[in-house]
Amino acid sequence: MARFGPVLTAMVTPFTEAGELDLDAAQNLAKYLVANGNDGVVVAGTTGESPTISYEEQSDLIAAVREAVPDASLVAGAGSNDTRTAVKNTIAATEAGADGILAVTPYYNRPSQVGLDAHFRASAAATELPVMLYDVPGRTGRKLATETIVALSEVPNIVALKDAAADPVETARLLSLVDEEFEVYSGDDSMTLPLLSIGAVGVVGVVTHYVGQNMADMIVAYGKGMVAEAAQLNRKMMPAYSHFAYEDAPSPVPTKAMMHTLGLPVGGCRLPMGPSPSDIDARCRSVLAALDRPEA
Numbered sequence: 001m002a003r004f005g006p007v008l009t010a011m012v013t014p015f016t017e018a019g020e021l022d023l024d025a026a027q028n029l030a031k032y033l034v035a036n037g038n039d040g041v042v043v044a045g046t047t048g049e050s051p052t053i054s055y056e057e058q059s060d061l062i063a064a065v066r067e068a069v070p071d072a073s074l075v076a077g078a079g080s081n082d083t084r085t086a087v088k089n090t091i092a093a094t095e096a097g098a099d100g101i102l103a104v105t106p107y108y109n110r111p112s113q114v115g116l117d118a119h120f121r122a123s124a125a126a127t128e129l130p131v132m133l134y135d136v137p138g139r140t141g142r143k144l145a146t147e148t149i150v151a152l153s154e155v156p157n158i159v160a161l162k163d164a165a166a167d168p169v170e171t172a173r174l175l176s177l178v179d180e181e182f183e184v185y186s187g188d189d190s191m192t193l194p195l196l197s198i199g200a201v202g203v204v205g206v207v208t209h210y211v212g213q214n215m216a217d218m219i220v221a222y223g224k225g226m227v228a229e230a231a232q233l234n235r236k237m238m239p240a241y242s243h244f245a246y247e248d249a250p251s252p253v254p255t256k257a258m259m260h261t262l263g264l265p266v267g268g269c270r271l272p273m274g275p276s277p278s279d280i281d282a283r284c285r286s287v288l289a290a291l292d293r294p295e296a
Helices: 021-033 053-070 083-096 112-125 146-152 168-177 189-196 209-222 225-234 238-242 253-261 280-290
Strands: 007-010 042-043 073-077 101-105 129-133 158-163 184-186 203-207
Touching: 007 209, 021 042, 021 209, 053 073, 053 083, 053 158, 073 083, 073 168, 083 101, 083 112, 083 146, 101 112, 112 146, 129 146, 129 225, 146 168, 168 184, 168 189, 184 189, 189 203, 189 209, 189 225, 203 209, 209 225, 209 238, 209 253, 225 238, 238 280, 253 280
Parallel strands: 007 042, 007 203, 042 073, 073 101, 101 129, 129 158, 158 184, 184 203
Antiparallel strands: none
16 A cells, blocks of 8 residues: 555755755755655655744745655645644645645644544645644644544545554554554654554654665565564664654754765754754764764
């Protein structure tokens, strides 16, 4: 299945040294990702620092990436903790050329499940594109309940879930309750193999910025029943999983630093995410050595 392809990367948003949106770097990065194991990209998501991107910047970014990778899947982050803004973002992403919408659970204000249901229905009604729900309670402060997801799956264009709740048992229960056409993507790189084992179709990753082909190989191996090989490929990616975030360098700081180390400069993060710790480049080199990958 995997309507968007099994490997998508939640792409960082490149900025210039002055902190402005760098569309040329975004196009170069998107091309690199698609050439290195990714079936597509998610732009303007939380890894793309969506809270700091303006409405106009979101549209420009989507249009630029669409131009750069016309044949790859392009899912646009369009979420907000304000339903009116989420609807506005969804319409803009649709008009800018996205193939799908990623709709994150509203953050901070912690709405009820009834409120979440109404929020996502409003976003889905603003587009004819397929919509992927994004459940990441560690960031939003609110778990999207299984029963809410089941109800939302009955909306014709709500077709998938990016699952970053780290609860495979509950995900298995969800998959037993929804139609087979409803797809679950791992929203946490390190949980991809466990979620594949209970029916997930792929991953929306972050470390797939630089281990995209490894992840693609693991998913293919698992799909062919080569479980031991898939497990071995998963073990090889452990150094990347550990580099996802640090206490002094939350995501996407380490990933942006890694892209720089690999010769794909994407600038730093906008505040409040930055600045990077002084030893982040050394950490990147250490991870690449553990992955047996050369630097740029």
